[in-house]
Amino acid sequence: MSVRTATASAAVAALLGGCALLPAAQAQAAGAKDGPVVFAHRGASAYAPENTLAAVDAADRLGIDWVENDVQLTKDGVLVVVHDTTLGRTTDAEQVFPSRAPWAVKDFTAAEIAKLDAGSWFGAAYAGARVPTLTQYLHRVERNRQKLLLEIKSPETYPGIEKETLRILREEGWLDRGHVKHRLIVQSFGAESVKAVHDRRPDVVTGFLGTPAVADLPSYAAFTDQINPSYTTIGADYVAAVQKLKGPHGKPLQVNTWTVNDAANAAKVAGFGVDGIITNNPDIVRDATR
Numbered sequence: 001m002s003v004r005t006a007t008a009s010a011a012v013a014a015l016l017g018g019c020a021l022l023p024a025a026q027a028q029a030a031g032a033k034d035g036p037v038v039f040a041h042r043g044a045s046a047y048a049p050e051n052t053l054a055a056v057d058a059a060d061r062l063g064i065d066w067v068e069n070d071v072q073l074t075k076d077g078v079l080v081v082v083h084d085t086t087l088g089r090t091t092d093a094e095q096v097f098p099s100r101a102p103w104a105v106k107d108f109t110a111a112e113i114a115k116l117d118a119g120s121w122f123g124a125a126y127a128g129a130r131v132p133t134l135t136q137y138l139h140r141v142e143r144n145r146q147k148l149l150l151e152i153k154s155p156e157t158y159p160g161i162e163k164e165t166l167r168i169l170r171e172e173g174w175l176d177r178g179h180v181k182h183r184l185i186v187q188s189f190g191a192e193s194v195k196a197v198h199d200r201r202p203d204v205v206t207g208f209l210g211t212p213a214v215a216d217l218p219s220y221a222a223f224t225d226q227i228n229p230s231y232t233t234i235g236a237d238y239v240a241a242v243q244k245l246k247g248p249h250g251k252p253l254q255v256n257t258w259t260v261n262d263a264a265n266a267a268k269v270a271g272f273g274v275d276g277i278i279t280n281n282p283d284i285v286r287d288a289t290r
C-alpha cells in the first residue's frame with residue numbers, strides 16, 4: 001500500500017468511525033506525504049463564478065496551484081473560457097441579445113461575448129465579471145504562478161480548435177519547457193481531440209475525460225498520459241488497472257477524478273489511490289485528504 005493510500009485509508013476509517021478527519025499535523029507525524037493533487041474545477045467555482053478570472057483568484061487565495069477550465073471558439077475564431085456550449089446559464093446573453101436563441105457560443109463574436117455579465121448569476125458581488133478569452137485567462141494564471149488543466153470543450157463543434165489552442169498557448173509562452181513539464185495538461189472528452197493535441201505537440205501532457213473499458217486502456221495509453229473519470233464510475237481496481245500502464249511519456253498513466261465536492265467522497269477516492277481530484281471546493285478536498 002502506498003503512503004498516499006495509507007493516509008487516505010486512515011481518513012476513510014476515521015470518517016466511518018464518526019471521528020474527525022486525520023489532522024494535517026497528525027498525518028505529518030505519521031510520515032504521510034502529500035495527498036492527491038487538488039484541481040480547482042472551473043476555478044474555485046463554489047466561491048466565485050465558474051471560469052472567470054475571479055474563480056482563478058479564489059483558488060489562488062485558497063493556496064490552490066491547479067485550476068481547470070473549459071475552452072471554446074467564438075464565431076470569429078477566438079478562444080474563450082466558458083463551460084456550456086450556450087451562454088444562457090452563466091451570462092446575461094438572453095437579456096442583452098434577446099433575438100439570438102439558442103445563444104450558442106459559436107454564434108457570437110468575441111466582441112459580443114466581451115459585453116456579457118458572467119458574474120451576476122452567481123452573486124451581486126461579481127456583477128460585471130466577464131467571460132475571459134483564453135489569452136486573458138492565461139495571463140491571470142501566469143500572474144498567480146498557478147498551473148492549468150485546460151479542457152477542450154465540445155471539440156466536435158469546433159473543427160481546428162486543437163490547433164488554435166496550441167497556437168495561443170505557444171504565443172503566450174505556455175509551450176516552453178517549464179510550462180510543458182510542470183504547469184500544463186490538456187484534456188478532453190473527445191479522444192480524437194486528445195490525439196490531435198498529442199500528434200501536434202507530443203511533449204504536452206494530455207488527459208482523456210471518461211472511463212474506458214479496462215480492455216481498451218492500452219489503446220488510450222498511446223496518446224494520453226491521464227485517464228480522468230467521473231468519481232461515480234471508479235473503484236480501486238479501475239484506478240490500479242489504469243496506473244499499471246505506461247503513457248506516451250513512459251510514465252504510469254495517472255487518474256484525476258471529478259467532480260468531488262465533499263470530504264467523505266474525497267477521502268474515499270483518495271483511498272482508491274487516485275493521483276488527483278477535480279473539485280469546486282478545493283479547500284474541503286485538500287483538508288480531507290491531507
Ligand code: G3P
Binds near residue numbers: 068083
Ligand atoms: O475536469 C473534469 C470536468 O470538468 C469534466 O466535466 O462538464 O465539468 O467539464 P465538465
Ligand code: CA
Binds near residue numbers: 068
Ligand atoms: Ca471541464
